[in-house]
Amino acid sequence: MSSPSSPVSSPAPSRVVGTVAMRWHEHSLELLDQRLLPAEEHWITLEGASGVAQSIRDMVVRGAPAIGISAAYGVALAARHAGGGDWKAEIKQAIRELAASRPTAVNLFWALQRMERVFHGCHSLAEACKRLAAEAVAIHEEDLAANLAMADHALAAMQPERPLSVLTHCNTGALATGGYGTALGVIRRLHEEKLLNRVYADETRPWLQGSRLTAWELAQEGIPVTLNADGAAASILALKEVLWVVVGADRITANGDVANKIGTYSLAVLARHHRVGFMVVAPSSTVDMTLASGKDIPIEEREGTEIREFRGIPLAPGGVDVFNPVFDVTPANLIDVIVTEKGVVHNPDIAGMGKLFG
Known part of the structure; x- marks a missing residue:
């Protein structure tokens, strides 16, 4: 069932800052359909x-x-709507189905493992309903708190003495998190502290999250944003106005390699060439210390129609082969600082990552 509405405050968590991407109602979860933004809020x-x-x-x-939080709510819904017979089997199947939804973002598996631990301690369906819903809300609340803490750590790492400009890629704001944002949360904080001149937002092909989501979020809040084609990033950095490239992450490995939206790796190369700082901002749930390096990260590839057409409009010959990875891996040696709610790792390597997350 679906309903049109405006993104107003959610019952959980209680301190959401910025646009709301999800609303929890105990027996249902509402998701803002991000495929339709900015034309329609549905x-x-x-x-x-x-x-x-x-x-x-x-x-x-x-x-x-946001994927991890949504999956947690999905487990809570599985308990709410379990048949009551073999309710444990129904919840286990729900966890398996949610785990298979997307392969790269480690937050998904982190949230599901956390929900699974709670589930294994439940002795009745009523207890499972109560405890799993509370855990999902806690995951949501903690993500928001982490975002606010990361913004503090990032500004301390940047040490801006005067307003500066930044460039960002994809969408890492309230739409992609429990509220406020990771990389976009840092940008929000710069704006709040009157330390931001301008945000340059890559359009982020092929789903155009930068055009449709980041520019929309920033414009709604009056944060100065300039939208650019992904291929214009080098020319922007060459102007020497941008001092930091600030991005999020979907998985960070033990040596500090980072998987993020496709196009992030090339930005890191460009930033190093132009002597621009490169900052990754992500919650500690994104850190996967079980993987030695980025070579071990499973990279999701999606179907070619996402490149060959956009919303049904052909952009390329129908039968042409397409390479469509959703993410790429940025080597740690191209990253100046990784920011999490637990603290920061400058010039990340296995020793620095182990000291903070080991």
């Missing part, structure tokens, strides 16, 4: 884990933290 109401998993696959909701 909410989809989901009452089961299968619908949440499908929404994650179809990119109704996207952004690593």
